[in-house]
Amino acid sequence: MTCDEIRLLLHAYLDDELDAAQSAAVLAHLAGCAACTARYEDHARLREALAQPDLYRPAPDALRERWLASQPTAPVTARPRRGPIALALAAGFAGALLLTSPAWIDSLRAPGTADGALVAQAISGHLRSLQPQHLMDVVSSDRHTVKPWFEGRLDFSPQVKDLASQGFPLAGGRLDVVGGRSVAALVYRRHLHVINLFQWPDEVSEPRPRMIRQHGYAAIEWSADGMRYVAVSDLGEGELQEFVRDFREGAALR
């Protein structure tokens, strides 16, 4: 082989991408060519240098928390470098276990209930509502218009509160389906963001609000006075918590 051919092939050799015959040919050439050997050694050194962990850019915590369960999980960047494939596979598997941490499972399968599935459906409902024409069946910032609209459409009377002065103006409402039943979905706004507040009657008493993150969206669910609520938005956790607090403390329309 000529030096020109080796210039290309020595990279594939370095990457262990050559078959046995080609590898032998590269080795044979290197044994007799000082220039190619020097180049090979440089590239081997460069390759080792590029394996320095500081060059790897793992996902920042903000992104991680957005997509994974609310508990921060251990970083999974500790993939063994240049290790045997079995080790890499094992690390990948361990990483998968770490990422599907108990926090996520808890939030999906609370003991004895299907809460997580309901919240997942509420988040799906939120996503669906963002498609054109899907957000609102009744468009009004006036709770005295929105609340009566639900009469006769639902077998319960949803709580509708005016939170405009807290910075969460009511935009309207629509019917949605969660857990196989019709529920009320109130649409509030915060600047350019949309908050969907789903509610339906439920015996379960779970007054403590619970934050669930899924697919980049935050959801908070809680119960009060025989009603179950799930608020979903792409707002930050803090603002969504503020919304939930304001709603819980806000005066109900009777």
Added chain:
Amino acid sequence: MPANPFARPSQEAATSVRFEAEVLPWLDAAYNLARWLVRNDADAQDVVQESLLRALRYFGSFHGGDARVWLLAIVRNTCYTLHARHAPEGRHASLDDEALALPDDCPSPEALTLLAVDVGSLRQALERLPPPLREMIVLRELEECSYKEIATVTGQKIGTVMSRLARARERLRAELSHPTTEAGRHDVR
């Protein structure tokens, strides 16, 4: 086809669990590729966020295979669609490979001795590579993809992967050997 938003709830929940288990473990890989391609944190976060939303939307059409390679391909496409300015030439298969060759005025490779391989120098040299070459190094050296995986992620032939990777390494070697000779160097300082 996007996943049917009206799918049965149990299917949705099952899909979520599968997505968590198969795709999200590669969040770091997704970010690493995006960060090296767009070269700043805010844009990289946007790219990964959008990529994961796309991945979720199309997850129904992902039937087995290597989820990491599948996700990296989505991230790469998203980088180039959202941030065309970062890699205008990188999107086209018609890219002139000659343009990626070493400049003629470079000393012959035989005359070079690799000097600086500290993290700072490497980072700068890598960021200066044209995107079609930079992505080769990131996928091969940082993500440790095989040539076949790189070919799948970038939609190129294995032969193209091999020659671009060789060019990318020769450029890095040249940059790191003579860090002050090439014109245009000062605009990154």
